[in-house]
Amino acid sequence: MSATYDSPTCDGPTYDSIAKGTELPARTYQVTRLDLIKYAGASGDFNIIHWNERVARSVGLPNVIAHGMYTMAQAGRFVTEWAGGDPGAVTDFGVRFSAMVPVPDDDEGATIEVSGKVLDKLADNKVTVDIVAKAAGAKVLTRARATVRLP
Amino acid sequence: MALNPEYAGRVFGPGEPYEVSRVKIADFADAIGEPSELCRNRDAAVKAGYPDVIAPPTFAVIIDQLSLRAVITDPGLGLDYSMVVHGEQSFSYTRPLHAGDVVVGTTTVESIKAIGVLSMLVTSTSIDTVDGEHVCTARSNLVERGADS
Numbered sequence: 001m002s003a004t005y006d007s008p009t010c011d012g013p014t015y016d017s018i019a020k021g022t023e024l025p026a027r028t029y030q031v032t033r034l035d036l037i038k039y040a041g042a043s044g045d046f047n048i049i050h051w052n053e054r055v056a057r058s059v060g061l062p063n064v065i066a067h068g069m070y071t072m073a074q075a076g077r078f079v080t081e082w083a084g085g086d087p088g089a090v091t092d093f094g095v096r097f098s099a100m101v102p103v104p105d106d107d108e109g110a111t112i113e114v115s116g117k118v119l120d121k122l123a124d125n126k127v128t129v130d131i132v133a134k135a136a137g138a139k140v141l142t143r144a145r146a147t148v149r150l151p
Numbered sequence: 152m153a154l155n156p157e158y159a160g161r162v163f164g165p166g167e168p169y170e171v172s173r174v175k176i177a178d179f180a181d182a183i184g185e186p187s188e189l190c191r192n193r194d195a196a197v198k199a200g201y202p203d204v205i206a207p208p209t210f211a212v213i214i215d216q217l218s219l220r221a222v223i224t225d226p227g228l229g230l231d232y233s234m235v236v237h238g239e240q241s242f243s244y245t246r247p248l249h250a251g252d253v254v255v256g257t258t259t260v261e262s263i264k265a266i267g268v269l270s271m272l273v274t275s276t277s278i279d280t281v282d283g284e285h286v287c288t289a290r291s292n293l294v295e296r297g298a299d300s
Contacts, residue, residue, distance in 0.1 A: 087205055097239065
């Protein structure tokens with residue numbers, strides 16, 4: 001994945017500028033085998049099904065699969081980028097892992113499509129965001145909700 | 152194999168202190184593709200009102216999983232980790248984790264349920280500084296697939 005390290009945009013939405021139902025701009029994120037290896041190292045989760053295709057297939061999986069937490073992190077990144085680039089704006093974040101993300105051994109890997117909308121406006125400049133993440137047409141996260149504090 | 156229901160309500164930890172470092176936060180942000188400068192540049196983080204660079208919201212899974220290790224490796228629980236899939240995960244923050252925090256995880260087994268051939272282990276890990284300040288509560292739901300599923 002080619003990440004660009006721009007400074008935080010600081011031009012994210014303000015609490016007053018958004019309404020219940022406001023949609024977050026959809027994004028797609030590529031995930032390759034290299035991304036999973038980097039995530040294993042950074043997170044300490046070296047479960048073999050996330051990097052060894054031989055073993056993954058031997059236990060009945062379709063291929064190497066992405067860490068659920070990697071997919072959750074993409075949904076988190078989606079929300080923090082929307083919230084003006086401040087990861088500290090996310091106060092609550094929860095997901096259910098509903099499908100696996102198989103990652104083939106090629107240059108493209110898998111594609112995770114993330115979209116979301118504002119579910120509710122709360123007190124203290126907080127909003128709840130409902131997130132949808134899909135891969136190969138299947139919902140890979142359900143009940144994915146984040147509470148975000150906006151300026 | 153069913154999990155031992157007597158483990159419901161048990162508390163594990165607090166574990167060894169975990170020191171949150173700038174390098175680890177930057178590594179984690181790189182690995183998930185989180186572009187924020189607030190995870191890498193101390194001056195930018197301070198300007199934004201934080202004491203130091205801050206961790207992305209899912210960073211706390213590192214501390215949660217370190218704390219969970221005591222639970223899942225407890226032979227009395229009877230969990231076959233090779234059959235485990237991650238069902239749900241959530242984080243609830245009092246404030247963001249930042250570089251320089253020294254925290255400990257304390258994990259409570261909230262519930263153990265059997266649903267057909269599946270067993271569900273729901274845990275809650277309180278992540279607090281060594282001075283006793285609450286930073287985050289991480290909840291995790293692990294599902295053990297039965298041998299026949």
